[in-house]
Amino acid sequence: MTSPYSFESVDLAQFGHEDRYKFLMASVIPRPIALVTTLGADGFVNAAPFSSFVVLSVDPPLLGISVARRDDGSIKDTYRLVEASGEFVIHTVDTAMAKQVQQCSAALGPTQSEVEHAGLYLVPSIKVKPPRIAQAPIHFECKLHRIEYFGDRRSALIVGEVVQTHSREGLVHGHRVDPLEADILGRLGGGVYCSSTVIIKP
Amino acid sequence: MTSPYSFESVDLAQFGHEDRYKFLMASVIPRPIALVTTLGADGFVNAAPFSSFVVLSVDPPLLGISVARRDDGSIKDTYRLVEASGEFVIHTVDTAMAKQVQQCSAALGPTQSEVEHAGLYLVPSIKVKPPRIAQAPIHFECKLHRIEYFGDRRSALIVGEVVQTHSREGLVHGHRVDPLEADILGRLGGGVYCSSTVIIKP
Numbered sequence: 001m002t003s004p005y006s007f008e009s010v011d012l013a014q015f016g017h018e019d020r021y022k023f024l025m026a027s028v029i030p031r032p033i034a035l036v037t038t039l040g041a042d043g044f045v046n047a048a049p050f051s052s053f054v055v056l057s058v059d060p061p062l063l064g065i066s067v068a069r070r071d072d073g074s075i076k077d078t079y080r081l082v083e084a085s086g087e088f089v090i091h092t093v094d095t096a097m098a099k100q101v102q103q104c105s106a107a108l109g110p111t112q113s114e115v116e117h118a119g120l121y122l123v124p125s126i127k128v129k130p131p132r133i134a135q136a137p138i139h140f141e142c143k144l145h146r147i148e149y150f151g152d153r154r155s156a157l158i159v160g161e162v163v164q165t166h167s168r169e170g171l172v173h174g175h176r177v178d179p180l181e182a183d184i185l186g187r188l189g190g191g192v193y194c195s196s197t198v199i200i201k202p
Numbered sequence: 203m204t205s206p207y208s209f210e211s212v213d214l215a216q217f218g219h220e221d222r223y224k225f226l227m228a229s230v231i232p233r234p235i236a237l238v239t240t241l242g243a244d245g246f247v248n249a250a251p252f253s254s255f256v257v258l259s260v261d262p263p264l265l266g267i268s269v270a271r272r273d274d275g276s277i278k279d280t281y282r283l284v285e286a287s288g289e290f291v292i293h294t295v296d297t298a299m300a301k302q303v304q305q306c307s308a309a310l311g312p313t314q315s316e317v318e319h320a321g322l323y324l325v326p327s328i329k330v331k332p333p334r335i336a337q338a339p340i341h342f343e344c345k346l347h348r349i350e351y352f353g354d355r356r357s358a359l360i361v362g363e364v365v366q367t368h369s370r371e372g373l374v375h376g377h378r379v380d381p382l383e384a385d386i387l388g389r390l391g392g393g394v395y396c397s398s399t400v401i402i403k404p
Contacts, residue, residue: 005336005337005370005371006370006371007341007368007369007370007371008368008369008370008371008373008374009328009366009367009368010366010367010368010369011365011366011367012263012364012367013262015377017260017261019377020260020261020263020377021260022377022378023367023374023377023378023379024257024260024263024265024364025257026378026379026380026381026384027294027340027342027369027379027384027386028234028255028256028257028265028294029234029294029381029384029386029388029398030232030233030234030386030388030396030398031232031233031234032230032231032232032233052256052257052258053230053256054230054254054255054256054266054268055226055227055230055254055268056254056268056352056353056357056359057270057352057353057354057355057357058219058222058223058226058270058353058355058357059219059222059353059354059355060215060353060354061214061222061226062352062353063226063230064256064359066256066257066258068259068260092229092230092231095402098402098404099404101404102404126211134207135207138229139209140229148350150258150259150264150361151258151259151260151261151262151264152259152261152262153259153260153261155258155259155260157258157266159352162214162226163213164211164212164213165211165212165213165214165225166209166210166211166212167209167210167212167229168207168208168209168210169207169208169209169210171210172210172225175217175221175222175224175225176224176225176228177225177228177229178228179228179231179390179391179394179396182228182229182231184229184231184232185402186231186232186388186396186398188381188398188401189381191403191404192381192401192402192403193401193402193403193404194232194381194388194398194399194400194401194402195400195402196231196232196388196390196396196398197396197400198396198397198399198400199390199394199395199396200297200300200387200394200395200396200397201393201394201395202300202301202303202304202393202395
């Protein structure tokens with residue numbers, strides 16, 4: 001059978017880093033969002049969103065977030081704090097939290113708190129030291145399982161084992177989360193997010 | 203500050219496999235979809251969708267899809283064929299393809315083709331042997347980079363290096379894909395998908 005479509009074909013190796021990044025991130029959509037809290041030795045709570053977020057295993061429950069390195073080789077505080085402490089909390093976020101997610105993605109100075117900046121309420125976790133964000137609908141307390149590195153820039157896939165879960169009262173029905181009720185926020189890129197409540201049942 | 207929210211707290215280890223799977227998959231949403239073609243030694247073309255799909259590196263471009271094992275320990279043909287051939291094509295899909303994606307996720311007999319079943323048009327790839335699906339808006343020709351295994355059931359994270367990309371004519375503007383134009387399909391789970399075109403700009 002012949003195709004009714006025409007294509008533009010490119011080798012992404014011909015692109016610069018920034019354009020290659022944009023092409024990939026605009027193609028692999030919609031992405032789930034992991035808003036991650038970590039705790040520094042000084043008691044400072046860090047909160048940052050990651051949208052390369054994936055379920056890697058069910059037995060035991062393992063979640064992965066990919067953390068890219070900047071042009072200068074440096075990497076986000078989340079990576080540094082997870083590596084040092086072995087503990088973090090992953091939150092899924094709803095559309096009501098869109099502005100807060102965007103605020104947490106902003107690069108602040110090392111003594112400025114995203115948590116304060118975004119007006120997040122913290123509550124204690126049960127099995128890990130980093131606190132949880134009360135506004136988020138679902139919380140996964142995680143202990144570091146392992147870190148895998150990918151590519152020339154050694155992007156880090158942080159893999160956490162979920163040791164405790166919290167869901168907003170009434171959100172889970174018979175072990176299931178209702179996607180319409182949860183109103184979870186997706187990420188498209190470049191400060192642009194999407195709703196996941198426009199349902200398609202083929 | 204105190205929380206205005208109440209939570210239900212559970213340890214997912216208390217759930218059975220199926221319930222743990224459902225809880226995780228209903229929480230980590232919306233998920234991007236990778237419709238993957240592989241080629242058997244007999245020339246048979248396999249097509250299957252995966253929604254644990256993640257960008258792992260930009261330099262070089264590495265994409266990951268997680269392939270879970272069934273209760274009996276068996277694993278999807280995609281895994282077997284990628285391991286044997288080292289080549290596959292990942293397609294992102296739009297809402298017009300929702301029915302076809304769902305049809306490709308159905309378990310058919312080993313001699314039945316999802317490609318025929320779903321009415322997909324195949325066109326040749328440039329750098330790999332498995333053909334591409336003409337209806338899909340974006341195609342990533344991939345060579346196997348490595349496979350990482352996670353959890354007791356050894357779920358496989360298949361990591362492919364993108365060696366050639368194809369995008370539907372007119373879809374990419376200055377290395378960027380317009381998410382509204384692309385109308386990419388997201389996955390929520392259980393035969394339910396979502397549109398990613400309800401934009402939120404916080």
